Amino acid sequence: MTTTRTIGTRQEWLAARLQLVAQEKELTRRSDELARQRQALPWVRVDKNYRFETEQGSATLAELFGGRSQLMVYHFMFGPDYTAGCPSCSGIADGFDGIAVHLANHDVTLTAVSRAPLETLLAYRRRMGWSFPWASSGSSDFNADFNVAFTAAQRRDGGIEYNYRREPAMPVAAPDQCASNGAGCSKEQSPVQFIAAQTGTDAATFTRDRPGMSTFVREGDAIYHVYSTYARGLDGLWGMYQWLDRAPLGRNEQGIWWRRHDEYAS
Structure with missing residues (x-):
């Protein structure tokens, strides 16, 4: 550009x-x-009994609040078939540890939630050097109910509603032979295929999980859903873009240039 x-x-x-x-x-x-x-915005009561796996054991949605009245959930793209977290979500999550302590002291708990098994999430968190809370929702409908996880049938039949619009049906494609090859793959890749390969998956598997952020509030024993945002609605949470928008050359992007913070050449 x-x-x-x-x-x-x-x-x-x-x-x-x-x-x-x-x-x-x-x-x-x-x-x-x-x-x-x-x-x-109107508050919508959450009556479903969601269960999560956390470092402290099995937990309810109420227990994710950590004793605070407000909960902010980052829907981190890390599906059960991924071998690594989404690099874009990882860029956003790089800012969580610094801000989470301030939120915690303002009656707000920040946590990430993904469908991958807890041990996979924690291993990736160790790799990234993070410490923020991360829960697995793999055994519940939480991600599906908040429109960040979808079935293969929904993708095939046009049943995906994401970012407040319905997506068209996607044809079933042959497996992406570049999924295991990453940046060194010789096949011409779309941006989605390229990022999918960085998570060890193909595009069809990768896009069954989506990024987002949802907020909840608790009053007594009642929990309410207040807000959710997706896609470009997350731009404000991606710290590097707030800086680049003020840099002399702006975002100055040509394709997918960002990597996980431990993948840049020194």
């Missing part, structure tokens, strides 16, 4: 910057208003 560049004087820069300041302030005010609208 080419970024338009001009050379100017300090006075010209200041004039342009002041115009941009006005627009940034308007965006901030709009963002504040959207936050108020999120908080004004």
Whole structure:
């Protein structure tokens, strides 16, 4: 991507910057208003008895709150057939440890939830050097009910509703022969196939899990679902993009450039 560049004087820069300041302030005010609208959404009571596997043993949704009144769940793409977590979700999760302690001291628990077995999740967490809570929902309907996990039949028949829209049916494709080869594969790959290969799967298996974030609140014994967002709605949680949007060349992307933090060349 080419970024338009001009050379100017300090006075010209200041004039342009002041115009941009006005627009940034308007965006901030709009963002504040959207936050108020999120908080004004109706609360929907959660009556299903979801079970999770955690480091402390089997847990209910209420127990994931950790004694706090609010719970924020990051739906981390790590399906039961993955050999490693989604690299994009991993980039977002790199910021969790630093922020989770602040949230915990503001009555909010942050946890990741995925369908992969707990021992697989914890092994990957150790590899990444993270410490935030991570629960396996593999034995429950939690991911399916919050529209981040789908069956092969849903994918085939057009039964996937993700990011508040229904996706068209996807034809059954031959297995992706590059799934085990990663970046060194010689086959022409789509971005989804490329990322799927980094998780040790093919595109069809990889896309049965999707990323998202959901929030819950507890009042007494009652738990309510308040908010969920998906896809580009997660941009604000991906710390590196907030920095790149302020960098001289912006995101400046050509294909899938990011990697897990332990995969960049030193």
